[in-house]
Amino acid sequence: MGKVGLFIPCYVDQFFPRVGLATLRVLRGLGLEVEYPRDQTCCGQPMYNTGCSKEARPLAERFVKLFAGYESVVAPSASCVSMVKLHYPDLLGDSAEVRRLGERTFDLTEYLVDVVKVTKVDGEFRRKVGLHRSCHGIRELRESSSSERMDAPFDKTRQLIGQLRGIELVDLERPDECCGFGGTFAVTEDAVSCMMGRDRIADHVRAGAEVIAGYDMSCLMHMDALARRDGAKLPVVHVAEMLEKARLSR
Amino acid sequence: MTARDAILAALRASGAKPAPAPRHPVPVKQGEPVARFLESVKAVGGHSYRVSDAAALAAEVARLPVWSSPRRVSLVPGLPGGTVDLAAVADPHELADLDVAAIPGEVGVAENGAVWVTGASLGPHRAVFVIPEHLVLVVRAGDVVNDMQEAYGRITLPRPGYGLFISGPSKTADIEQSLVIGAHGARSCAVFVVG
Amino acid sequence: MIDFHPEKARAFVLDDERAHWHDKALWFMRVKRDRAAATVPEWESLREAAEGIKLHTLSRLADYLEEFERNARANGIQVHWARDAEEHNRIVHGILEKHRVTRMVKSKSMLTEECHLNPYLETRGIEVVDTDLGERIVQLAGEAPSHIVMPAIHRKKEEIGDLFHEKLGTPKGLSDPTVLTEKARGHLREKFLRAQAGLTGVNFAIAETGGFVVVTNEGNADMGTTLPPVHIASMGVEKVIPRLADLGVFLRLLARSATGQPVSSYTTHFHAPLPGGELHVVIVDNGRSSMLSEEHRRKALCCIRCGACLNTCPVYRRSGGYSYSYLIPGPIGSVLGPHRDLKGHASLPFASSLCGSCTDVCPVKVDLHHQLLVLRQEAGEEKLVPLGKRLGMKAASFAMARPALFRAGGRFARFILRVAPALARVGPGAIWSRGRELPVAPRESFAELYDREEAGKPEGRS
Numbered sequence: 001m002g003k004v005g006l007f008i009p010c011y012v013d014q015f016f017p018r019v020g021l022a023t024l025r026v027l028r029g030l031g032l033e034v035e036y037p038r039d040q041t042c043c044g045q046p047m048y049n050t051g052c053s054k055e056a057r058p059l060a061e062r063f064v065k066l067f068a069g070y071e072s073v074v075a076p077s078a079s080c081v082s083m084v085k086l087h088y089p090d091l092l093g094d095s096a097e098v099r100r101l102g103e104r105t106f107d108l109t110e111y112l113v114d115v116v117k118v119t120k121v122d123g124e125f126r127r128k129v130g131l132h133r134s135c136h137g138i139r140e141l142r143e144s145s146s147s148e149r150m151d152a153p154f155d156k157t158r159q160l161i162g163q164l165r166g167i168e169l170v171d172l173e174r175p176d177e178c179c180g181f182g183g184t185f186a187v188t189e190d191a192v193s194c195m196m197g198r199d200r201i202a203d204h205v206r207a208g209a210e211v212i213a214g215y216d217m218s219c220l221m222h223m224d225a226l227a228r229r230d231g232a233k234l235p236v237v238h239v240a241e242m243l244e245k246a247r248l249s250r
Numbered sequence: 251m252t253a254r255d256a257i258l259a260a261l262r263a264s265g266a267k268p269a270p271a272p273r274h275p276v277p278v279k280q281g282e283p284v285a286r287f288l289e290s291v292k293a294v295g296g297h298s299y300r301v302s303d304a305a306a307l308a309a310e311v312a313r314l315p316v317w318s319s320p321r322r323v324s325l326v327p328g329l330p331g332g333t334v335d336l337a338a339v340a341d342p343h344e345l346a347d348l349d350v351a352a353i354p355g356e357v358g359v360a361e362n363g364a365v366w367v368t369g370a371s372l373g374p375h376r377a378v379f380v381i382p383e384h385l386v387l388v389v390r391a392g393d394v395v396n397d398m399q400e401a402y403g404r405i406t407l408p409r410p411g412y413g414l415f416i417s418g419p420s421k422t423a424d425i426e427q428s429l430v431i432g433a434h435g436a437r438s439c440a441v442f443v444v445g
Numbered sequence: 446m447i448d449f450h451p452e453k454a455r456a457f458v459l460d461d462e463r464a465h466w467h468d469k470a471l472w473f474m475r476v477k478r479d480r481a482a483a484t485v486p487e488w489e490s491l492r493e494a495a496e497g498i499k500l501h502t503l504s505r506l507a508d509y510l511e512e513f514e515r516n517a518r519a520n521g522i523q524v525h526w527a528r529d530a531e532e533h534n535r536i537v538h539g540i541l542e543k544h545r546v547t548r549m550v551k552s553k554s555m556l557t558e559e560c561h562l563n564p565y566l567e568t569r570g571i572e573v574v575d576t577d578l579g580e581r582i583v584q585l586a587g588e589a590p591s592h593i594v595m596p597a598i599h600r601k602k603e604e605i606g607d608l609f610h611e612k613l614g615t616p617k618g619l620s621d622p623t624v625l626t627e628k629a630r631g632h633l634r635e636k637f638l639r640a641q642a643g644l645t646g647v648n649f650a651i652a653e654t655g656g657f658v659v660v661t662n663e664g665n666a667d668m669g670t671t672l673p674p675v676h677i678a679s680m681g682v683e684k685v686i687p688r689l690a691d692l693g694v695f696l697r698l699l700a701r702s703a704t705g706q707p708v709s710s711y712t713t714h715f716h717a718p719l720p721g722g723e724l725h726v727v728i729v730d731n732g733r734s735s736m737l738s739e740e741h742r743r744k745a746l747c748c749i750r751c752g753a754c755l756n757t758c759p760v761y762r763r764s765g766g767y768s769y770s771y772l773i774p775g776p777i778g779s780v781l782g783p784h785r786d787l788k789g790h791a792s793l794p795f796a797s798s799l800c801g802s803c804t805d806v807c808p809v810k811v812d813l814h815h816q817l818l819v820l821r822q823e824a825g826e827e828k829l830v831p832l833g834k835r836l837g838m839k840a841a842s843f844a845m846a847r848p849a850l851f852r853a854g855g856r857f858a859r860f861i862l863r864v865a866p867a868l869a870r871v872g873p874g875a876i877w878s879r880g881r882e883l884p885v886a887p888r889e890s891f892a893e894l895y896d897r898e899e900a901g902k903p904e905g906r907s
Contacts (some may be wrong), residue, residue: 014891015884015894018887030703036892039848046841050830052793059842135581135801140801146805148757180798182800185795187452189454191451191454192454195464225884226880228881252526257510257730257734260730260735261682261734261737265740269497272494272497272903274693274694275692293707297613348512364708376671380667399694404768413713414711414714415696422578424595424596424598425582425597428472433662433665434668
């Protein structure tokens, strides 16, 4: 396997660096050659989501050039990866270069399961965990089946963390409802955004979750911010952090 | 330029690329159709019965409480007991106080309890299926199919010029999603499978 | 208009109990839909086929409409064409006037809402009674429908009891849905019996047979079209489908998607007028041909008006139909409205977290959430995004293109958050902080942790 370019979303770099570190360690723990292009900043999603294509484009062009030389590009974020895989063709034109980049950019979960083909996870996480499967991961990257579609159920994240010793994954009433972060939606429509987030948290609490796990720090950041405002003891954890100390093998 | 020409020209100028008509998926058959049909009728708020022949049908229908109400129509060949002669009714408004109508269906659909009734079976007034308080539908066992896709293989249109699927009684859930049976059409729907 | 949805939604959410009641009611519709879809093993294949039939039809729409017209005329149906809402209303009025109609009953048609038909006819002396129970409730209340399938879903039963007491003279204090429905049955039965014409929408128009299908649970379309001698059916150009057999696909999807039923109570196929009566179809464009010309938007014309996208939308459920500036709310309305008038409905493409649930429940696979994202770019180009936000994005883009600036900016932001968080509660920070805590700012960025990892040094404080 060639060199992996580590793609650390802008807000993870600045506010959740430990998630980036955990991702790096998980990949290196598999014997992969991982490099972090120092000059990366942002994939352009916040601008694109706001309708500002013109402002998003130069960032996307930068991104394509920065990550051109890597065999794979891996990020601990389904939402940023969706931007690159699904929306870069609209933003930059559907060129072979852009399509190729999309084909070799992965969220951590799908990279581990589909590319590295990890089957065994030897580690522990002795808590009751509510798994928050964020929308981009489900309905854009198809890392797990959506409750809307009548497909045979599957869940690549659960395939990994479900093997951690002592973990108890709780059953949510609404297994894949949106948390309400939605990028700039969190500010533009803050009333609905907060109600959605609080409803998600309440679902996890009713299900008995002690921790909310996920693969998108944006969702987790939003739910954590709400929980702390409400004085609820409900920490959040990224899947990378859960796997950091585990031994992953094919 | 007429509105028709303007609209058609605008649609033709739209640049929509040709796209082929897809094949319809082949439905998965789920269990014996008549048994499933009888269950489906109940699930949509109707009552279902199976009888062996016309004589048994007449006997069972006669036992229905609704069939003892005064104003009854039978459009089912071989089913006696009608008290209103539709041929003598000039205006469907006169049927406003009809208690019950028995109508033959040509196809029964197992997946949803629906019965296909055509204009040819409704007699002179189409309203006869919706205006009475209660409905009795009769269909032959051999005419019960698995699903709507199969049903459309049996239906002929545009002749006769009218037909509908009736699935159970009239209903609504418009008030706080509470299901209420008997909105504007029949308050009850008894479906008989013969054979 | 960019603030329409957020402001209305804020007010809706403020009544926490009611907002949760509304959310649960619509979620229940979604659950029923899921249960019904799960009973059909070939559900996803049906969605593919339905999408394919619609896209094929759209690629030859004019041909199929001509075929429909030809066959409909051969069946004795009179076919009219209307370029816009005004023309539609004039045609309908013309037919009614010819028959000296002053009392008409109407079953559900979002197209007639779009054309504002009711007020047009009422100012010309024609009583229009909406006969779908939900529609009648909002008509009596002087409101618009808040949902395309359940127009009165926002109303509690006690409120409906009060409304009926006030408008229909029913006893005070009724709230049992069965009792209220019985009262409505009696009231509307009178209207059906006295109506001189009935108007319906069209669920599907069949080119091959020259007829059309109207679907109801209540039987109101049937009461309204089997008693009066004149039936007028209003249809958008996109309602035509090629063959009778295609109904087998659509009807297996429609009711299950809309209400979780295997099929609606009445699925009526009109192919000839009543003996001695008249049957008219009015085919309406009113902006649909322009939607067909927009490649990104075209798929929205496949919509079969099931309402599943509304039921599943976490934002619609928590903001209600009246938070949307367009007559059709929810995801499909947020595409149709802005297409018609982007400036007038500028808040709608942004009234979404882009979760994609709508796209996955749509029986004809309209890629709704992607269409919303495209509309956002159009709104940006039209400078409909507020200046403050645009400048913020310009500044962010400028900084993000320069790694040193990005790193310095990030370090500064984290510093402020740790040392003087009050300063962070400005602009977007202030809005964020209304309901949430600010993020806890680490001392080091990932880049710094990476450098340390590379150098083999132990982890510092974070």
